[in-house]
Amino acid sequence: MIAVLMAASAAMAQQADTLKVENDSLTLRNDSLQEVSVVASSIRTEGDRTTAFITKEMRRGARNTAQMLGNIRGLTWNAVDNSVEYNGKRNIIVLVDSLEKGYRYVMNLHHARFERVEIIDQPKGKYEGYDALINLVTKKNYEGYEGNLHGSTRLMPAGPNAGKFIWLVSDGAVTYTRNKWNFVADVTRMSDNKNVLQQWYERTYPVHGLTERVLHDEDTNEKLLENQDYQVNVSVDYQLNKNHSLSWAYVYDYNRDNDQLNYSLEQRHLNIGTIDTLDVHSLNNTSNHNHSTALFYRGRSGMWSYDADINYVYNRNTPDNTFIRGENFTLRNQYNDHMHFTRFRSEARRNWNANRLQLRFGYTNTWKDYERRDYDSRRQLNTNGFLRNNGWFNLWGRLDSIGHNTASVGGRLEQIHVWSRSATQGDACLSKNNQKDNQLVWSVSAMYWHKLTEKNWIRFNYDYGISHPNQDQTSAYGYFTDSLTWSGGNPFLRPSVSHQWKVWFDAWWCFNAQAGVTYAPHTITSFTEIRHGLLPSGMKGEFVASTYVNSRYLSPWASVSFTKRFAKDFVYKADALFALPRASYEDFKQQGREFRFKTSLQYYSRKLGMTTYLSYELNNNKMVTPQTYSTNYKNDALYLSIDKTFFHNRLAVNFVAVAPLKWGDGINRTYIVSSAIQSTSYFSSWKSNNRGALQLSLTYRFMGGKSVREYQREMSDER
Numbered sequence: 214m215i216a217v218l219m220a221a222s223a224a225m226a227q228q229a230d231t232l233k234v235e236n237d238s239l240t241l242r243n244d245s246l247q248e249v250s251v252v253a254s255s256i257r258t259e260g261d262r263t264t265a266f267i268t269k270e271m272r273r274g275a276r277n278t279a280q281m282l283g284n285i286r287g288l289t290w291n292a293v294d295n296s297v298e299y300n301g302k303r304n305i306i307v308l309v310d311s312l313e314k315g316y317r318y319v320m321n322l323h324h325a326r327f328e329r330v331e332i333i334d335q336p337k338g339k340y341e342g343y344d345a346l347i348n349l350v351t352k353k354n355y356e357g358y359e360g361n362l363h364g365s366t367r368l369m370p371a372g373p374n375a376g377k378f379i380w381l382v383s384d385g386a387v388t389y390t391r392n393k394w395n396f397v398a399d400v401t402r403m404s405d406n407k408n409v410l411q412q413w414y415e416r417t418y419p420v421h422g423l424t425e426r427v428l429h430d431e432d433t434n435e436k437l438l439e440n441q442d443y444q445v446n447v448s449v450d451y452q453l454n455k456n457h458s459l460s461w462a463y464v465y466d467y468n469r470d471n472d473q474l475n476y477s478l479e480q481r482h483l484n485i486g487t488i489d490t491l492d493v494h495s496l497n498n499t500s501n502h503n504h505s506t507a508l509f510y511r512g513r514s515g516m517w518s519y520d521a522d523i524n525y526v527y528n529r530n531t532p533d534n535t536f537i538r539g540e541n542f543t544l545r546n547q548y549n550d551h552m553h554f555t556r557f558r559s560e561a562r563r564n565w566n567a568n569r570l571q572l573r574f575g576y577t578n579t580w581k582d583y584e585r586r587d588y589d590s591r592r593q594l595n596t597n598g599f600l601r602n603n604g605w606f607n608l609w610g611r612l613d614s615i616g617h618n619t620a621s622v623g624g625r626l627e628q629i630h631v632w633s634r635s636a637t638q639g640d641a642c643l644s645k646n647n648q649k650d651n652q653l654v655w656s657v658s659a660m661y662w663h664k665l666t667e668k669n670w671i672r673f674n675y676d677y678g679i680s681h682p683n684q685d686q687t688s689a690y691g692y693f694t695d696s697l698t699w700s701g702g703n704p705f706l707r708p709s710v711s712h713q714w715k716v717w718f719d720a721w722w723c724f725n726a727q728a729g730v731t732y733a734p735h736t737i738t739s740f741t742e743i744r745h746g747l748l749p750s751g752m753k754g755e756f757v758a759s760t761y762v763n764s765r766y767l768s769p770w771a772s773v774s775f776t777k778r779f780a781k782d783f784v785y786k787a788d789a790l791f792a793l794p795r796a797s798y799e800d801f802k803q804q805g806r807e808f809r810f811k812t813s814l815q816y817y818s819r820k821l822g823m824t825t826y827l828s829y830e831l832n833n834n835k836m837v838t839p840q841t842y843s844t845n846y847k848n849d850a851l852y853l854s855i856d857k858t859f860f861h862n863r864l865a866v867n868f869v870a871v872a873p874l875k876w877g878d879g880i881n882r883t884y885i886v887s888s889a890i891q892s893t894s895y896f897s898s899w900k901s902n903n904r905g906a907l908q909l910s911l912t913y914r915f916m917g918g919k920s921v922r923e924y925q926r927e928m929s930d931e932r
Contacts, residue, residue: 260619260662263332272324274817274824276856276865279320284784286776292826292854292869295320299345301788308348312460315446318386318399321361328352335676337607337623338575339558342678357918360387365910379405393452403442416892420755422484428477439471460509472497491539498533519561526554542696547588554581574606595690597633617664624657633689633704648704656710672717682706682737686761693749700759707763709736728771735763738838743889757889764798764839787812798839805837826854840887847877850900869908873900
């Protein structure tokens with residue numbers, strides 16, 4: 214596959230995108246030239262930053278910003294959910310003029326307002342942890358308004374959801390820019406209408422001489438999902454003067470889940486040779502309210518630029534879980550969870566020597582306080598939180614004296630204080646269970662970029678990424694999920710620092726190959742073990758405890774990417790990744806493999822004003838942790854998307870047909886191998902459940918303003 218791609222890219226090297234600059238009165242050495250054509254790319258890369266000036270080819274046939282971004286090399290548009298991937302990765306953040314806005318809102322915007330896109334690979338500073346940062350830059354002196362109303366639904370003609378309309382999405386947004394002000398309001402509603410998802414499992418308890426398996430019967434085994442999600446985004450930006458600006462944002466998110474799971478469970482007691490059949494019923498009715506507000510400041514004084522923001526989040530979560538397993542075990546979890554979260558970030562930048570040298574540094578303070586109380590008795594079950602202080606710097610330089618070279622070096626130091634206290638059976642006072650820990654995390658990064666020719670460059674990176682454990686992973690509070698299985702967190706989990714060494718070769722403005730190694734010595738993973746204590750039956754004995762530990766993860770990997778526009782109206786993309794992950798913890802080790810391939814072909818018909826997008830995706834993976842491995846072999850899907858606009862581009866109609874192929878059986882499997890339990894869980898993949906699905910989306914857009922009218926009039930001349 215790599216050889217074919219490289220051969221194809223070499224054959225097309227002479228057909229690179231061109232940018233023609235015309236000048237009717239250029240005089241050189243007293244000779245008058247009527248036209249000068251300069252062969253260049255509208256996409257420029259230096260170091261870890263790529264700048265793409267948006268051309269009419271990128272805009273052609275794109276009904277929104279997400280689809281336009283998909284026409285840029287390195288970025289791929291997903292027609293099913295209107296999202297964007299960066300080299301096959303979804304862990305990205307999208308900014309507008311370096312300000313944080315709602316992702317879905319930005320993806321649905323029209324691209325008329327933007328003149329260029331900035332892409333930063335593995336960003337550092339306050340956006341570290343993302344695989345890419347995408348900053349959309351608005352046209353200079355842009356003024357205008359834009360709004361859209363969007364709705365989509367999916368018809369399931371086959372599979373367990375045959376005949377159902379599900380995954381209904383509707384949203385509306387409006388933005389208005391005038392003088393020094395910019396206003397944004399966005400409302401989104403998402404819902405799943407009783408989506409049926411079949412799943413089953415088999416497991417063995419060696420210590421107890423017990424095996425269990427779900428009787429896989431379509432009439433007795435099903436999971437009904439009914440979810441609703443509402444989100445409201447409001448923001449205001451104000452330009453104080455040419456050097457200073459303020460922004461305020463507020464987000465309210467409400468989520469309601471109503472999930473039901475019913476099945477029959479067969480138990481075999483190997484020691485006494487008996488077989489029991491249990492009816493299992495599970496009900497999860499959870500509501501979540503999340504309020505978030507933030508204030509952003511950006512300024513400049515002399516040669517210094519700086520920005521700061523403060524964010525506050527209040528979250529209220531009310532789970533109501535009921536689990537009935539035969540006649541002898543009933544579990545009811547009903548809590549009130551409250552969380553307060555604050556984050557302060559600041560950054561300063563200065564350039565020297567005509568922007569050939571830049572220093573960036575910053576400070577981040579993060580605080581969280583969480584409390585869980587029993588819904589009925591109001592008894593405090595758990596509190597925990599953390600306080601993090603983080604300082605970082607990055608020094609970047611361009612070395613013109615010895616050729617086209619760019620290098621950077623950076624580092625960070627973070628001090629973390631965590632605390633947790635929980636209630637267990639028999640505790641009279643929470644103070645007896647206080648647990649505290651102080652942690653120190655540091656890391657460095659380095660990059661070297663060299664331009665080989667006008668169309669080729671190579672880059673070497675050492676990057677770090679830090680992920681912190683979430684609430685469930687650090688909560689010391691735990692409980693029995695069935696008669697023999699206990700689940701809880703680990704308050705002493707350490708953050709996971711991943712190290713990545715990477716080499717990137719980019720060629721002919723259409724092809725790149727990457728290879729590297731990812732190593733995480735403290736990655737967070739689930740772990741099961743045998744413990745002795747009081748069982749739900751009131752007797753003492755052994756049980757299976759599930760918690761979280763810091764384990765090792767190592768994965769060499771390689772990837773290739775190809776993007777080419779040909780015959781003016783066709784865009785072809787192909788991305789592939791291969792990795793060999795390994796995971797270990799104490800005596801437990803697992804080795805896996807990962808192969809992902811995605812390719813697409815887009816065609817825009819100028820006569821019909823219609824875009825056709827065909828995409829194929831194949832996954833053949835074995836993902837591992839020290840005690841588990843998950844497989845989805847030959848999991849593939851074919852998507853066909855057709856876009857057509859009407860009424861002077863105000864109404865956009867999008868039709869998507871999802872047709873998974875059947876190389877594999879469409880079943881994802883997860884295996885647990887430990888001395889405490891051996892288990893195999895099965896569930897149908899998303900692609901299998903959505904085979905033959907038909908999706909229809911309608912978007913009505915209203916827009917106007919000086920810059921918008923200018924864009925529409927001069928689009929044919931846009932470079």
